[in-house]
Amino acid sequence: MISSPTFDELHERVRAIAKDVAAPQAADVDNNARFPAETISALKHAKILSAAVPKAFGGPDLNMQQLGYLCSSLSAACGSSGMVLAMHFNQLTCIARHYCDSDFFKSYLAEVVTEQPLLSSITSEEGTFGDTRSSICALERHHGRFTLKKEATTGSYCAFADAILVTCRRNSEAANNDQLLVLVKKGNYSLTQTTSWDTMGMRGTCSPGFSLDSSGDECQILPNDYAEIASLTMVPYSHILWSSLWWGIANDAYHRAARYVRGQARKNPGSLPPTATRLAELSVQLQSMKNNWLATAAEFDDISTLSDAKARLQDLRWAVKMNNLKISCSNQAPEIVHKSLQIVGLLGYKNDSPYSLSRHYRDVLSASLMISNDRIAGKSATLLMVSKDD
Numbered sequence: 016m017i018s019s020p021t022f023d024e025l026h027e028r029v030r031a032i033a034k035d036v037a038a039p040q041a042a043d044v045d046n047n048a049r050f051p052a053e054t055i056s057a058l059k060h061a062k063i064l065s066a067a068v069p070k071a072f073g074g075p076d077l078n079m080q081q082l083g084y085l086c087s088s089l090s091a092a093c094g095s096s097g098m099v100l101a102m103h104f105n106q107l108t109c110i111a112r113h114y115c116d117s118d119f120f121k122s123y124l125a126e127v128v129t130e131q132p133l134l135s136s137i138t139s140e141e142g143t144f145g146d147t148r149s150s151i152c153a154l155e156r157h158h159g160r161f162t163l164k165k166e167a168t169t170g171s172y173c174a175f176a177d178a179i180l181v182t183c184r185r186n187s188e189a190a191n192n193d194q195l196l197v198l199v200k201k202g203n204y205s206l207t208q209t210t211s212w213d214t215m216g217m218r219g220t221c222s223p224g225f226s227l228d229s230s231g232d233e234c235q236i237l238p239n240d241y242a243e244i245a246s247l248t249m250v251p252y253s254h255i256l257w258s259s260l261w262w263g264i265a266n267d268a269y270h271r272a273a274r275y276v277r278g279q280a281r282k283n284p285g286s287l288p289p290t291a292t293r294l295a296e297l298s299v300q301l302q303s304m305k306n307n308w309l310a311t312a313a314e315f316d317d318i319s320t321l322s323d324a325k326a327r328l329q330d331l332r333w334a335v336k337m338n339n340l341k342i343s344c345s346n347q348a349p350e351i352v353h354k355s356l357q358i359v360g361l362l363g364y365k366n367d368s369p370y371s372l373s374r375h376y377r378d379v380l381s382a383s384l385m386i387s388n389d390r391i392a393g394k395s396a397t398l399l400m401v402s403k404d405d
């Protein structure tokens with residue numbers, strides 16, 4: 016049996032792809048709002064897409080901190096590519112942590128290692144107004160098969176994915192929050208694009224609306240209820256990995272500013288440029304943002320080893336912690352990029368300068384909207400009325 020690569024090996028591969036493939040293509044991906052096909056193909060070739068597959072199925076079984084490092088390293092070069100990788104890992108962990116005793120999903124996880132399929136997600140739906148814990152569409156089952164139609168408002172890189180995980184109601188009688196998660200593979204579905212994706216940032220995620228028309232075998236329905244998958248996996252992985260990649264973008268913006276300030280210092284040896292103090296202040300915020308996602312990732316990894324992990328991850332205090340991380344990092348990333356821009360000045364404002372911060376700025380502005388911070392704060396407000404303090 017071939018042993019799976021270590022975290023250090025995988026991280027080195029991602030760093031090389033970030034530098035040699037993602038960074039040179041990032042401006043073109045952004046200008047043309049096109050899918051970062053070269054980067055995703057390089058990730059597949061380097062066996063990165065199976066990084067979260069458990070060892071039992073031949074994968075490297077990376078933990079949350081390690082996945083976060085992969086996403087942040089890639090997003091520093093191209094925010095859209097980092098977001099695609101984070102969303103893929105999030106879908107993969109939903110399968111890896113909730114396959115129960117399903118033979119179909121066990122063999123699919125082994126297939127992820129050999130075939131490196133790219134997984135995307137459709138939780139959004141016309142009429143649910145951004146509430147991922149609510150579906151209108153419902154599964155229809157007949158003789159061991161299902162059909163599912165969904166009107167998605169936003170579906171990142173669905174047109175380029177090899178499979179999509181879709182939320183839906185259990186059946187047509189079920190309540191809106193009685194949801195399941197279904198894996199539809201290429202060949203199982205047709206997509207009709209219904210809206211455009213001409214956005215300020217994250218343009219390479221290619222996330223327009225779609226009509227999804229799918230069918231498949233009942234074994235493609237994940238055994239656990241979506242309520243459980245969401246609290247134990249989808250929410251923690253999305254919020255922590257998104258935070259890591261927003262930090263990766265902010266970190267690259269900071270480094271551009273640092274390069275600029277050091278250049279100023281070299282021009283006037285012996286005197287400190289006035290921007291150096293601003294840079295020092297900014298490094299405080301950058302460090303605090305990194306510590307926030309990394310500490311939460313480490314806590315998640317520690318909790319995951321405990322016998323009462325499920326109860327802890329379903330505790331209201333953990334839910335508030337996830338919400339706080341998402342709100343905090345999605346607010347900090349644009350602030351850090353903004354302050355980097357104030358340090359660099361016009362050369363950061365220009366699109367064609369080596370210090371340009373235009374794409375970074377536009378990309379991180381999506382963070383507070385991607386599951387609206389107002390919606391998340393509203394949920395925390397309700398939880399805090401009944402949650403015990405630590």
Ligand SMILES: Cc1cc2nc3c(=O)[nH]c(=O)nc-3n(C[C@H](O)[C@H](O)[C@H](O)COP(=O)(O)OP(=O)(O)OC[C@H]3O[C@@H](n4cnc5c(N)ncnc54)[C@H](O)[C@@H]3O)c2cc1C
Pocket residue numbers: 102135136137138139140144145146167169170171172217220222381384385386387388389390391393394
């Ligand atoms: C880059 C990017 C990629 C995405 N990729 C995907 C994907 O792959 N799959 C997918 O399914 N979805 C995806 N989404 C969509 C995402 O999951 C959300 O559905 C979407 O961001 C919510 O859109 P909205 O702002 O229109 O909706 P809403 O959340 O309804 O927000 C609309 C407005 O209502 C306000 N609001 C909402 N709730 C409250 C409240 N409780 N209190 C006060 N104000 C409130 C908000 O502030 C906002 O101004 C993506 C989004 C982005 C930005």
